[in-house]
Amino acid sequence: xxxxxxxxxxxxxxxxxxxxxxxxxxxxxxxxxxxxxxxxxxxxxxxxxxxxxxxxxxxxxxxxxxxxxxxxxxxxxxxxxxxxxxxxxxxxxxxxxxxxxxxxxxxxxxxxxxxxxxxxxxxxxxxxxxxxxxxxxxxxxxxxxxxxxxxxxxxxxxxxxxxxxxxxxxxxxxxxxxxxxxxxxxxxxxxxxxxxxxxxxxxxxxxxxxxxxxxxxxxxxxxxxxxxxxxxxxxxxxxxxxxxxxxxxxxxxxxxxxxxxxxxxxxxxxxxxxxxxxxxxxxxxxxxxxxxxxxxxxxxxxxxxxxxxxxxxxxxxxxxxxxxxxxxxxxxxxxxxxxxxxxxxxxxxxxxxxxxxxxxxxxxxxxxxxxxxxxxxxxxxxxxxxxxxxxxxxxxxxxxxxxxxxxxxxxxxxxxxxxxxxxxxxxxxxxxxxxxxxxxxxxxxxxxxxxxxxxxxxxxxxxxxxxxxxxxxxxxxxxxxxxxxxxxxxxxxxxxxxxxxxxxxxxxxxxxxxxxxxxxxxxxxxxxxxxxxxxxxxxxxxxxxxxxxxxxxxxxxxxxxxxxxxxxxxx
Numbered sequence: 001x002x003x004x005x006x007x008x009x010x011x012x013x014x015x016x017x018x019x020x021x022x023x024x025x026x027x028x029x030x031x032x033x034x035x036x037x038x039x040x041x042x043x044x045x046x047x048x049x050x051x052x053x054x055x056x057x058x059x060x061x062x063x064x065x066x067x068x069x070x071x072x073x074x075x076x077x078x079x080x081x082x083x084x085x086x087x088x089x090x091x092x093x094x095x096x097x098x099x100x101x102x103x104x105x106x107x108x109x110x111x112x113x114x115x116x117x118x119x120x121x122x123x124x125x126x127x128x129x130x131x132x133x134x135x136x137x138x139x140x141x142x143x144x145x146x147x148x149x150x151x152x153x154x155x156x157x158x159x160x161x162x163x164x165x166x167x168x169x170x171x172x173x174x175x176x177x178x179x180x181x182x183x184x185x186x187x188x189x190x191x192x193x194x195x196x197x198x199x200x201x202x203x204x205x206x207x208x209x210x211x212x213x214x215x216x217x218x219x220x221x222x223x224x225x226x227x228x229x230x231x232x233x234x235x236x237x238x239x240x241x242x243x244x245x246x247x248x249x250x251x252x253x254x255x256x257x258x259x260x261x262x263x264x265x266x267x268x269x270x271x272x273x274x275x276x277x278x279x280x281x282x283x284x285x286x287x288x289x290x291x292x293x294x295x296x297x298x299x300x301x302x303x304x305x306x307x308x309x310x311x312x313x314x315x316x317x318x319x320x321x322x323x324x325x326x327x328x329x330x331x332x333x334x335x336x337x338x339x340x341x342x343x344x345x346x347x348x349x350x351x352x353x354x355x356x357x358x359x360x361x362x363x364x365x366x367x368x369x370x371x372x373x374x375x376x377x378x379x380x381x382x383x384x385x386x387x388x389x390x391x392x393x394x395x396x397x398x399x400x401x402x403x404x405x406x407x408x409x410x411x412x413x414x415x416x417x418x419x420x421x422x423x424x425x426x427x428x429x430x431x432x433x434x435x436x437x438x439x440x441x442x443x444x445x446x447x448x449x450x451x452x453x454x455x456x457x458x459x460x461x462x463x464x465x466x467x468x469x470x471x472x473x474x475x476x477x478x479x480x481x482x483x484x485x486x487x488x489x490x491x492x493x494x495x496x497x498x499x500x501x502x503x504x505x506x507x508x509x510x511x512x513x514x515x516x517x518x519x520x521x522x523x524x525x526x527x528x529x530x531x532x533x534x535x536x537x538x539x540x541x542x543x544x545x546x547x548x549x550x551x552x553x554x555x556x557x558x559x560x561x562x563x564x565x566x567x568x569x570x571x
Contacts, residue, residue, distance in 0.1 A: 344474015
């Protein structure tokens, strides 16, 4: 076997760093392609590190948008940071154009960079003589399928932001090539991503991983279930009103389909059911453990985040000397009100038992798992977010603007005095999304069938909502399609809060113009003696310019340098 002394110097830094963390960028500008894809490297060490570099392009969603969660640009939260120029506020107030869209969401170049690296891998891995096999496939073929999965994921991230985008195939363009490519149609892009998922699904790892030792080493890698889940999610988006019947430019194939087809909903339901029929994944018994317990049965694909307590120190409530927090995320009153009662009934239902003087009592347990509110247990104390309270001192200290703090993704620190390290992986695909996606797609294609009820009930049961009479978990018997749609949309809001779901859901459902063109609200709690008075307050005036804001503008530079690049309508 070849002596690798000539490349050790170039690789030593990567190997040192990657020993603990797989997602590190491979320095392709310093190592020649023939050294990465080496015909004498039978273990494929260099090629594998290059693949790790492609994984690193995946985004970790924890406070990734100018220090905020993307949900702070939706109706579920606002940023606690002062001023109108932080990225999430710019997005929420429609204060951007094709040149000024915040960098953390201007991801055109980022994802096309990932696509290029994936193409490099796909085109060159064949020369590496890897001997290992997995499930009958050469290990290098499995790696190639992983690169194709990541490429499909990058395309999906582009399509949901921009609509149809240029498809590169396996081509790696050089400086001498004509790269003035036009955009492919939305339909072309959806078909391409779906076809890639179908092509690779049987040559990826299979969950659950066979050996316990493989969990830590390989759990970040996509499986057959990951590919099927990505396909299902892509088809769900494609079937949604924004693209299927509600195209913002009705005759424009770049911005969606040019006609409605109910069969798209049926196809999405079939794709979701294919994941469910694997019988490999299941809802974790405890909702909050999904995000802090690694290798659990609900995770279909995730981005490694390492161990730490950065979520707590960035978003935790202020006022604790032994555990710092700067309250970066302020959940809105609209989000809090979306959580039903523990009996499954909406707080607006007069029979629900909701008490305006005790608004957090007997609520859906997911409220406590997502939001820290006045009186909640945290760090061995009872949280005070009333005016002048421990965690709302009304000083110059950054603190909640809405009366609420983020709870999701944090460790179990209700009865401890300090924060400690825990997993901060970012879950990209999880089984609950498939279950609710199935319910949504089947409801749209066939109405509120028993299968739709069963799917929604399973989510509510896991959440801790009481079964109630007839084990309906608060659901009305005999709902219409429209009534069930409202339930499913609200269920998604409660289940996936802060997971970069709501921001995209209100767009694909084409309701952003309704929910974003009204003020974000919070609560001002005034303590008088032993009594608390809850007063609604407006905390931010948000804006959504319809229809243009349903899709992002193609970056200004891309349109300027490419005469074949058509801009999205209105930009």
